[in-house]
Amino acid sequence: MNIMGSEQKEPYKVFLVGGRRFLIYLEYDEQLNESYPAYPDFESSPEYTSEGQPFATAEQESCPHCKPSAPGKPPPDDCGGCNWFYREQTPYDPIGICVCEARQKEKSKHNKSESEE
Numbered sequence: 269m270n271i272m273g274s275e276q277k278e279p280y281k282v283f284l285v286g287g288r289r290f291l292i293y294l295e296y297d298e299q300l301n302e303s304y305p306a307y308p309d310f311e312s313s314p315e316y317t318s319e320g321q322p323f324a325t326a327e328q329e330s331c332p333h334c335k336p337s338a339p340g341k342p343p344p345d346d347c348g349g350c351n352w353f354y355r356e357q358t359p360y361d362p363i364g365i366c367v368c369e370a371r372q373k374e375k376s377k378h379n380k381s382e383s384e385e
């Protein structure tokens with residue numbers, strides 16, 4: 269029997285973060301001739317927890333609010349190395365939550381100006 273949607277490919281991995289479920293699929297790069305996991309692009313399509321904290325990926329480029337993982341260390345290049353990046357399951361989770369208060373304030377400012385439009 270042919271069930272509709274049965275040809276849909278299986279996710280490479282499923283991550284549970286902040287009460288959300290993220291299905292990650294493998295994509296093929298013809299130039300590199302290899303597959304890679306395609307994580308969400310939260311920079312171009314921001315998503316938030318119900319508490320208004322932004323989701324982030326470990327590989328996401330760090331923002332101006334980034335905080336070194338320890339005093340005296342250089343600022344991180346990506347969210348994965350930032351002290352505001354909270355991983356729920358393991359120290360290697362590729363998807364986490366940015367718990368930086370400054371970024372949450374930015375979001376509420378943004379929402380406010382949107383509702384004023």
Ligand code: SF4
Nearest residue numbers: 330331334347350366
């Ligand atoms: S403050 Fe948040 S968005 Fe900025 S680098 Fe750190 S984890 Fe990423």
